[in-house]
Amino acid sequence: VFRQVVDREDLLALMTPVMEGTLDAHGQKDLASGMSARQAAERQYEEEFTGHRSPREWWRIAELPSGEPVGFVLPARNNYHPMIGYIGVLPAHRGHGYIDDILAEGTRVLAARDVERIRAATDLGNVPMARSFARLGYVNFERAIDMVWD
Template sequence: MALTFRPIAGPDELDLFLSLPYTLNDEIPDDLAGGRRRTGWMWVALDEGRLVARVAWWSRAGAAEPHLMDILDFVVGGDAAAEELVRTALAAVGGTPPEYMRFVPAGWRDDPGDVEARMAVLGRLGARPLVERRNMEWRRGAPLPAGSGRLKFRSFGGTGEALALLTAALEGTLDAHSRADLRRHAAGDVAAAHLHGELARYPSPRDWWRVATLPGGDPVGFVFPARNDYGLIIAYIGVLPGHRGRGYIDDVLAEGTRVLAAQPPGAAPRIRATTDVTNVPMAEAFLRAGYVNYRNEVTMVW
């Protein structure tokens, strides 16, 4: 068959692009209108007008380059077309290929065919698996997690303290993205990129952010409750190396959850967070706090 590879011509072709199913389909029109997607980042493979494969990228509104490849779908038997589509689109979009991320069922390994087929397409193009992550969710109506009362909470003293605590928490981190960053950059630079490139960009107020301290005032950890473009999230949470293994993560997570749960009920019906599958202590803390593992995500990098 003679295939055509091209970006969609405009919003009028959204119905065509959305004709392959995926959980993000409902968000794509708003993402496009909000500048988080561009038609030039939404490519299709067509066989006489029939959609055979699609690929798309996402970024923060106003960004010059895509941040994630988060859509890759193809019909049964369309893996070769998908491979050529991605190759063609990557060359046109340019730059270093960003990370690939795909939401998958939490139990996807019981039926891994579709997930592994997509990963195989990208693997033939040079991508490699980075990490699988758990998507966690606390739902309104669930009991609020209760802290132990061992810690006190306050706002950050400023950007300097935020950077210092973020840097300190990177020591011994189990987070795969942070570990990869630390192989290329100094801890202070990784912390600064995280703070200024992500945490400080959320539209929610910074007075939601909390430092956890012992009764005498020594910092133990921190949590960054936030709102992104889709809802309320625990954007980042950590316990400092010298205080790990004492159960303080439960108190810190409880505080972050309470900050977000105190927002008006109409603000969001849930609070979401992510943690690596391999970060067992953090995953168990979320479960103890009443979060559920409602889906996972797989990531690949070039």
């Protein structure tokens, strides 16, 4: 079952535990720098998600029929493309295939806007996410390498 994100805290309450065991390189870097999971989630929310040019009504939380949250997806639009801005599965629910349902919902939200294409990206080390993109028909058409100064 999917519902809209209510507010900032509704999402941060899920983003924080998703940081546990994350395969996202940015999240891993933040945690390795000494940030708490909550601080890393807040940083990502403020520095990335608030910059999307899309309505927050697009954002979805996935729940079991009992109401227990499973994960979330942030369909978005940046300055260039409609995209899957972020997707996460809570640690207790990883490995059960929910990622495909959550990605499909994010894709559906964007496709309902009659967009020409939807972009998404993941880190090389996030093999489960890359496999989900492939299962749902996303085409790997380019690779990027981000380098930073130590």
